[in-house]
Amino acid sequence: LGTRAFQMDEEEDLASQLGPRTSQVHDTDVSKLKRAFVNEKCAPEILPFEFDLVQRVVAAVDSRESVVASARASASTGPSSAADDLQTHVFQSELNRVRFLLRAYYRTRLFKIENHAVWTLKEPAVLARLSTLEKEYATNYANVVEEHFGSVLGQMPEGYGSMLQQIEEQDAAWDMVPEPNLDKHVFCLVKQDRGDVMLDPDDPENTMDLERNDIIMIRYRLIKTLLEDNAVDLM
Amino acid sequence: RPSPRQSAPARSRGMSNFGVKGASLVTDIAQSEKGTIPPYNDELARAVVDESQEHHRSILRLIGDIQAAGASLDEAKPDDAAAILVHHQAVLRNKRALLVYLNERMRRVRQLRWEVGTGLPEAVGENLSHSERSFFTQYAALVNKYQGRRGGVGLNLTLDPAPPRDHKVQVRVLEEYGEIVTKDGVVDLAKNTVHLMWRDEAQPLIAEGVLEKLDDH
Numbered sequence: 001l002g003t004r005a006f007q008m009d010e011e012e013d014l015a016s017q018l019g020p021r022t023s024q025v026h027d028t029d030v031s032k033l034k035r036a037f038v039n040e041k042c043a044p045e046i047l048p049f050e051f052d053l054v055q056r057v058v059a060a061v062d063s064r065e066s067v068v069a070s071a072r073a074s075a076s077t078g079p080s081s082a083a084d085d086l087q088t089h090v091f092q093s094e095l096n097r098v099r100f101l102l103r104a105y106y107r108t109r110l111f112k113i114e115n116h117a118v119w120t121l122k123e124p125a126v127l128a129r130l131s132t133l134e135k136e137y138a139t140n141y142a143n144v145v146e147e148h149f150g151s152v153l154g155q156m157p158e159g160y161g162s163m164l165q166q167i168e169e170q171d172a173a174w175d176m177v178p179e180p181n182l183d184k185h186v187f188c189l190v191k192q193d194r195g196d197v198m199l200d201p202d203d204p205e206n207t208m209d210l211e212r213n214d215i216i217m218i219r220y221r222l223i224k225t226l227l228e229d230n231a232v233d234l235m
Numbered sequence: 236r237p238s239p240r241q242s243a244p245a246r247s248r249g250m251s252n253f254g255v256k257g258a259s260l261v262t263d264i265a266q267s268e269k270g271t272i273p274p275y276n277d278e279l280a281r282a283v284v285d286e287s288q289e290h291h292r293s294i295l296r297l298i299g300d301i302q303a304a305g306a307s308l309d310e311a312k313p314d315d316a317a318a319i320l321v322h323h324q325a326v327l328r329n330k331r332a333l334l335v336y337l338n339e340r341m342r343r344v345r346q347l348r349w350e351v352g353t354g355l356p357e358a359v360g361e362n363l364s365h366s367e368r369s370f371f372t373q374y375a376a377l378v379n380k381y382q383g384r385r386g387g388v389g390l391n392l393t394l395d396p397a398p399p400r401d402h403k404v405q406v407r408v409l410e411e412y413g414e415i416v417t418k419d420g421v422v423d424l425a426k427n428t429v430h431l432m433w434r435d436e437a438q439p440l441i442a443e444g445v446l447e448k449l450d451d452h
Contacts, residue, residue: 100395107392144373151366155284157291
């Protein structure tokens with residue numbers, strides 16, 4: 001938890017240096033990407049890939065990069081004002097920070113895929129959350145792992161060589177597939193007034209009054225749907 | 236039919252320490268220093284596999300004895316059924332120990348790609364099994380493909396492990412590296428010289444150990 005708190009301070013630094021805290025009205029793509037990354041980092045399972053958002057950010061980064069490159073090129077050949085230099089410097093800093101967000105977003109997802117590769121591939125609802133490239137990665141990764149484990153498991157007695165089942169049995173469940181722990185506790189920031197909400201179907205009497213800007217700590221499984229509805233952000 | 240005396244030789248064969256080798260294999264990797272990969276314990280891994288084969292032969296022999304006596308497996312005596320079950324569970328336990336060992340080592344091998352790059356340092360490579368070296372090569376290729384411009388996301392994902400502060404860093408050259416071409420022009424990385432370099436150009440060299448990042452005071 002100590003490590004995560006440190007990283008969160010870095011995030012705050014980043015946000016405050018990017019400008020005044022944006023209100024809902026001016027919700028930029030960068031702040032959306034930051035939220036997507038933080039959600040991904042905190043959630044125990046992989047979340048839906050933000051395809052449109054990432055595409056827009058990548059396009060914006062590419063165009064900003066060419067602006068910076070040409071500004072630097074002209075600065076080295078001719079005169080440039082201090083204001084131009086400062087602007088280039090600021091643009092460059094912002095580029096670095098946005099690229100960090102992109103890299104971290106991709107990385108966090110890849111590691112989740114690696115840790116639960118077979119689970120991700122066999123659960124259609126989970127597989128649907130991956131980008132096309134990630135689906136390819138998951139399949140290839142699972143195959144590489146199977147080949148590696150197979151080098152040892154292949155020597156085991158007949159019927160014990162599978163990495164999916166303890167003992168090979170037709171029509172039996174795959175009992176060796178790890179899945180993410182959805183009962184992990186997470187911190188949530190409530191973004192919408194939801195009033196009295198029944199969160200735990202096993203405990204229907206116990207409702208929680210959720211108001212905008214509330215911060216709660218709760219099992220991920222119970223707020224999974226709220227996260228999907230974009231009613232909460234993880235922190 | 237098997238007399239008590241006939242079962243005595245089985246005990247003296249040392250089959251009473253089920254799972255000890257497997258536990259030893261797990262301890263091998265559990266007690267190793269995090270972030271390092273100790274030499275692959277091929278001898279012990281083979282021993283665990285061989286032990287599993289022996290258990291399996293016992294199972295087959297027990298089943299054979301039951302069927303030879305004219306009974307079906309469902310009608311087997313509790314003692315015989317228990318014996319088969321114990322051997323079966325012993326194999327499962329060994330399998331689990333093997334996979335814990337392989338899996339933890341594999342996790343550390345993956346880490347190498349992110350920390351060191353596609354070049355496997357010789358010192359580390361010596362400690363890996365043949366299959367692990369092969370895994371590293373294939374895994375590194377997977378990551379490369381995902382990062383690449385063609386058929387990938389087009390972004391080097393090993394950069395920026397932490398949020399960036401400055402876009403230029405002060406670095407000192409630890410190993411003589413010669414001249415390199417950077418965005419600012421040609422830089423001569425002579426040993427012990429200090430340079431102000433672009434962070435993303437310096438980072439891979441810092442990871443390789445060629446450069447040392449100098450902290451701002």
